[in-house]
């Protein structure tokens with residue numbers, strides 16, 4: 001592999017399958033970047049998976065801090081220390097507070113398992129099912145100060161099937177996300193994603 005051009009830090013809290021898909025895509029040379037560190041807010045499968053791959057890992061639990069603000073500042077400093085070009089929140093189950101968001105605005109993206117602005121929040125898949133939508137999906141967006149709200153970069157649909165439960169639907173959404181997230185990162189490192197206010201333009205080749 002040649003010299004890695006771009007540096008990504010991935011934030012995880014859960015199984016980390018999207019982090020793994022992204023690292024795999026980098027390994028195949030599909031994204032002109034590498035995952036320089038994986039950071040978690042809790043001990044989780046994703047952190048162990050990153051460790052087994054030989055990626056640099058860090059765990060920063062909010063419990064050690066007096067306030068969410070202080071933890072966010074520590075997280076900001078930790079992540080900044082890896083000098084990332086792009087910070088990827090992929091299944092990070094903690095709200096990123098202003099000190100963090102402001103430090104990385106425009107190079108901080110989040111993956112969310114619904115077609116935003118529908119079903120923002122931590123239970124997007126369950127709520128989409130309960131609402132009875134026929135199509136849901138996944139969104140990659142820039143993170144701003146409001147939860148699941150920032151400028152949308154790319155969205156892909158997933159049909160809801162009769163008989164779906166939260167798990168089967170989420171598995172199909174994740175299968176889609178494993179292609180969607182690396183695709184957005186690929187475009188980002190090609191300099192083809194342009195943020196203009198709330199709108200994002202993806203430059204044709």
Ligand code: GRF
Nearest residue numbers: 015016017018091111112113
């Ligand atoms: C993904 O569905 C993502 O959209 C959501 O959390 C899930 C993370 O899955 N924010 P994993 O940890 O990457 O397997």
